[in-house]
Amino acid sequence: MTTNYKVAVLVGSLRRDSLNLKLARALTALAPAGMEFDFVPLGDLPLYNPDLEDNDLPDVWWQFRERIAGADAVLFVTPEYNRSIPGALKNALDVGSRPMGKSVWGGKPAGIVSGSPGGMGGFGANHILRQSLVFLNMPAMQQPEAYVGGLGGLFDAEGNLAKPETRTFLQTFMTAFAAWVARHVDR
Numbered sequence: 001m002t003t004n005y006k007v008a009v010l011v012g013s014l015r016r017d018s019l020n021l022k023l024a025r026a027l028t029a030l031a032p033a034g035m036e037f038d039f040v041p042l043g044d045l046p047l048y049n050p051d052l053e054d055n056d057l058p059d060v061w062w063q064f065r066e067r068i069a070g071a072d073a074v075l076f077v078t079p080e081y082n083r084s085i086p087g088a089l090k091n092a093l094d095v096g097s098r099p100m101g102k103s104v105w106g107g108k109p110a111g112i113v114s115g116s117p118g119g120m121g122g123f124g125a126n127h128i129l130r131q132s133l134v135f136l137n138m139p140a141m142q143q144p145e146a147y148v149g150g151l152g153g154l155f156d157a158e159g160n161l162a163k164p165e166t167r168t169f170l171q172t173f174m175t176a177f178a179a180w181v182a183r184h185v186d187r
C-alpha cells in the first residue's frame with residue numbers, strides 16, 4: 001500500500017490504565033505501512049444535547065467533529081459495559097452524528113475490536129456498536145471478528161504482548177483492516 005490513510009482511533013474506556021487502550025496501541029503498532037493513526041479523546045465531550053447546537057456549541061464538540069471529518073477511517077477499540085458500549089463512546093457517536101445532515105461518520109470504513117478481561121471478549125459491545133454503525137452508514141469490517149478475551153493476561157510486566165499467537169491475530173486483523181480501508185476510500 002503506497003497511500004497513507006488517516007485512521008481515527010476511538011477507545012471506549014476513559015480509564016488511565018485501560019487495557020483496551022493498551023490493546024489499541026498494540027493494534028496500531030502492528031498495522032502494515034500506509035496507515036497513520038490519530039487517537040481521538042472522548043472523555044471531555046459534554047453529553048449530547050441538541051440545545052447546544054445553535055448558540056452554545058462546545059469547542060470540544062467542534063474539534064472532535066473536525067478530527068473525525070479529517071480521517072479516512074475509524075478504528076474502534078472498546079470494553080463492554082453492562083453488555084453494551086460505554087456511555088462515553090455512545091456519546092461520541094451522537095456528537096459526531098449531528099447536526100442533522102452533517103454527520104462526520106458517513107461512508108467511513110470502520111474496524112471494531114472489543115476487549116474484556118472475561119471470556120466473551122466484549123461480544124455484546126462489539127455487536128451493539130455495529131447496530132449504530134449501520135445507521136451512521138459506516139461500512140464495518142465483518143471478518144476477522146475481534147472479541148479479545150482474557151485481556152488481563154494479554155500483556156507482560158513490560159507492557160508487551162505476552163503470547164505470540166495474540167500478536168499474530170492482531171496483525172492479521174490489521175492487515176485485513178488496511179485492505180478494507182483501501183477498498184472503501186476513493187483515492
Ligand code: FNR
Binds near residue numbers: 014117
Ligand atoms: C464492566 N465490565 C464488563 N465486562 C464484560 O465483559 N461485560 C460487561 O458487560 C461488563 N460490564 C461492566 C460495566 C461497568 C460499568 C464496568 C466499569 C466494567 C468489566 C470490564 O470489561 C473491565 O473493567 C475492563 O477492564 C474495562 O476495560 P478497560 O477500562 O480496562 O479498557
